Amino acid sequence: MSSPTETVRRPRRTAPRVLQTVLTAAAGTLLVALTLVTCIDVVARYWFNAPLSGAYELTEIFLASLIFLALPLTTARNEHVEVDLLDAAAGSRIARIVRPVTGLLSAGVLAIFAWRLWEHAARLAEDGAVTDSLSIPLAPVGFLAAGACAISALAAALNALRP
Template sequence: MTATSKKTNAGWISKIRPVMTYVLGSACLLAMFALIGLTCVDVVARYVFNSPVTGAYELTELLLATLIFLALPLTTAAGEHIEVELLDGMKSRVLKRLGTFIAGVCTITIFALIAMELIEHADKLQRREQVTDSLEIPLFIIGWLGAVSFAVSAVAAAVFSYNRFRKGA
């Protein structure tokens, strides 16, 4: 790989990352505000007017799932997942790099497998026209969001792992 192609690859990633961070971060913010607003309105309506928001429980479940799926790629790209550093005490740089490589491969593989399972599940939900109980919101939307989230997270894990491995950590 030439120096020019390395710069091009790094340039592409450095351009898309802030855009994805902004889009996903803004979507997380909207989901969080929707959760806060829904909870506040539901509590006031329930205790002041004795008339809770219809489907508030369902909407809360869906918004929480949405928030988690939107935040997963951001967490992965930032390398903010919980880690257990088993090889930290080792002096051997080779073993540390091997551990970093194995951890990266495992993370990418698990995210990719979950994405594939969610694709299959979302497709099944869509074909069966599954909806929520009271508001009848189609469930396949959350399934596809989860599938895309895990796929993007697998790519983010690959980029993060590559950068970490290259630095020798």
């Protein structure tokens, strides 16, 4: 039993941990919203012959957002799909040398994606691009994708440099 003078230690709220919590909560919320929109659309379409207006657009936006919100989480946890042909052929020593190089290469590719997506989102914002039926602005989705790729690039670089 602990004495009243002892303090209970809680895990520190570091920026990566807070970011992980926010991204996980946002992705979970989007997954629930995507499921609800799909269920409502299917029920309304087949039982009442009245499909949910804009369901296709909402599904597209929710799915794209969900993928990009999950990208930094997947990258930070090293949970991307990998093909380890080099490990089997070359052995563990070479794999240990190549792994940081491929990690930094992945970080570079993600950084380029972030840059290009940011430019594209800026053009969408400048043009005032919206979806066809619901007039939802497209630029925020582009900026979300760019930010997620930037965070993923940082996570990939940190993973590559970690011993």
